[in-house]
Amino acid sequence: MNADAVLIPANDRSHWANASLSQRLEKFQGIFVKHKAIKKVADFVEAELVLRKVEMKANGVLVIAGSGSGKTSFVNFLKRQYPDVDTPTRSTRPVVCFKVPAVPSPSSMGSALLKALGDPLYDRGTWEDKKDRAENLLLKAGTIIIAIDDFQDVPSRRKARGVEHIANWIRDLCDFKFPGLVFALGTEQAAVVRDAHDQLRRRMQARFELPVFSMASETDIKNYLSLLELVDRGLPLAEHSELKSMRLARPLLAATNGILDYLMKLMARALVRAVQRGSERIEKVDLELGFEDLHQVAAVAGNPFAADWNGEALTGPGQIFELRQDEPDDANLKKASRRGQRATKAG
Template sequence: MTMTAAAVAERPEDQHDQTMRVARHLAAFKNIETIPLPALNGLVKQMDILRQTSLLQAPGAQRDGMCVRLPSGVGKSTAARTLVQSVARRAGLPVEQSPVLLVTLDIEETVSLWSAVLRALGDPYWDVGYPKNLMKRAIKLLAKRRVEMIIVDEFNHSVDRGQARLLMNTIKEILNAGIAPVVVMGTDEEIERLPKNNAFERRMVHAPRIGPLEWGKPTDEVNWRGFLQGLDQGIVDANILAARSGLGTKKLAEALCEACGGIIGYAHWVVQDALTEVLMRGGTSIERLDLALSVNRLYVKFELFEQVNAVAHLS
């Protein structure tokens, strides 16, 4: 017997229904568009200057690079995605065809930079072939796609895999050949462990710092509250929750800034974790207690056992 639409709507939510609903809403949360924070604009602008300078140089002339050494979670990857999206939009292209190519190095694999570039370009055989053939295919596809800049994210993983020197030399070759400017991004404590390579370092221009944000600095407070307000509104716009949760209110924002050390990546994790709990119980908003418990879980996750949970101490 077929159930009517009304009967389906009245049927109590079972475990499968709940997990599907929560998963759907979490996927929507993860798809919230990048929040354009002024704090990230300096890095985005400097990368774009590097790209546009390259476009005005003669073909084959040596290009400059940039090494972005910043703590984890401050917004390096967000700045990279922002540039990828904005350049694609200005060129009238879909993001996947952006003239800025974002290449990510995974922590558990050992591949050449050329293989990683081919994978980012969508080559199904990115890991097949001798090194010189991989290089030739990558250069050909970069030219065909008209790539104007390459951003290598998670470059610090090369330190753990012992591939740093090889990857640094490959980047130097790309710059020397005038193929495209290259930006490498990684956590400062691991990038500092890169082997000494004067030829690589000479080709790197200055990269501005973008965090952590500090409460008490007016511009940082604006950025921090803007980030939380953007997430809050994004949750409503995506129909995840019906109303805003007041994440950007001054007292709560200050407590979250202190608890998360001014790192927006930590705050994003806390909000997602708290949102998961709200969705699991069928709640209508993220409460302060949800956030306080999520901060505790953040500390366990990153072993920050000496950090004070300012959200839990809000009056």
């Protein structure tokens, strides 16, 4: 889910009692859950940009996150914090984003950057030809953040020498005279690129992780319940739904495998069900029906909000997190599933 607004705790929620479903959904789509890990990155960015402005040179930041862990929401948050400004005399673009090209190379990465900066001739020339244009455009646009998504695709698509070339390209980018940060966002494989170049490793020492949530330890439980509380506070309903109660927290973990994006998609559908039922809070029945709405046939094979749920993670045949024999190397899914199993068997 693309979330854009900072979540602010609400003390008085009574005004939602008269709101339409469309108004509520519009509000929900704008929620940005600023959980502990996100806040840590955001606080770092705010302080580091002051230092970058003083030193007038860039630094790199590595953000490790799996699919659905909130990368897109975080980038959208940065765009809101540092929005584009258009005036009759000047247009600025403080945050520039692009994805790793299908065939990553210094030239194609340069083209992607120039395209994101609005250069109509973004695909002309070699990387060396594009360097001056890119640096000039970054300064002209007032860019302070470059966010490169899907960074894990570099080592998966290039051999060692190619990875080293991309690492050198990122190092060159950090050497541009723009007072900002270069974000490399991706799975754990993204670190392979950074570590392929000694100078880049020194320029990209800052590393953050957007987690898959679990209940495997006391700290994990605390962070997960805090997340649910933040989501609960942001729901456009007149009453608190007590999402962090264990009767809901455990099945919510099983239903989402601890992935934030899955959680928000489920909550959107549960919100619809609750409002249709005339309720100002989400109950277990809304989550059960919302899970069915979201997963259809797969929900028949296992719904953690149904009365017959056995407390197991949903990794069996036909279930939403089924472990397939043709995907034996999907380590992230297996780890998430084991966390889910430990969580749902706990207590």
